[in-house]
Amino acid sequence: MKFICGGLSGICTSTLTYPLDLVRTFLSIQTAGNKTDIIGAKPGMISGMVNIVKNNGFFGLYKGWAMSMIGIVPYLALQLSVFDWTATHYMPDKKSKWFDAANLLIGGWAGFVGAGLTYPADVIRRKMQLSVRVIYLFS
16 A cells, blocks of 8 residues: 555656756756846746747646656655565664664665665656757757
8 A cells, every 4th residue: 555655646746846857957957157048037947947838838848757757656656665664574662762763764775775776767767858959948
């Protein structure tokens, strides 16, 4: 059940925040320091989203979304499942002085397993995001 809930939460949150992630990807590779966007402002989140919609349509904001789902759904599902299983077997009692440290370590372990097994999908997603017509994005 944790696996399914983790996957569904990944779909919901990623769908809502995906356009911001897409623009963040472009902003992170922007190297033309003094370039301005269409309205003469420095490139930013809102102007980046407007330019993507102008040049690629609304669905340009979701370029690479499917690959993102292929990566995020198993990531969160694995993370929640690994955390739950590990905590069930190894978490000390809440009154223990080691509870907070164990919680941190188990959470880190769960994130490591989830990210380690799904990282290749994230690389592919970034490449798909960058296939949007970059030349027009911030020019």
